[in-house]
Amino acid sequence: MLESALFTCGRCGHLEGDTSKLVADHIIPHRGDEGRFWDRSNLQCLCKGCHDRVKQAEERRGLHG
Template sequence: MPRKPKKPCKHPGCPELVEGMYCEEHALLHGQERRDSAVRGYDSKWRKARERFLKCHPLCVQCQREGRLVKATVVDHIKPHRGDPILFWDERNWQPLCKHHHDVKTMTEDRYQEYKY
């Protein structure tokens, strides 16, 4: 049976092309399961790398820019890797963030970064 063409995510304003109804980013907002974290690359190898990185970079870089010292709990991919293993493992593409700043970045910058010119 031939594959159906991808269509835009049903979330208002999202330009991602998907096979189902929603992109990974919006699936949780609409009650759909996200792919397992290990399938997305966040396995034991990632957890060890993340732990090492946060030991070397313990403070949220965005909080520091704001003049505050807050513990980083997330290793953020500066440029979203979108499944690219080279970009995923490139430590020059990592930054330590607190959960708040990671959530803010994910809901604003990451969503549109691929489409900026």
């Protein structure tokens, strides 16, 4: 999944060569739904910064799922 995104964050566009700094993020949180968890169309590549700050803040505000 990270390869298909060319190791580029889907939010900020940062190209990251260190895969430990990238996250395969669920666009719509799976919340235990196995089908949604494994659905590749529900995944996006995010850098750790965008995932841990921006995306998590959005989820806390109820903007996803």
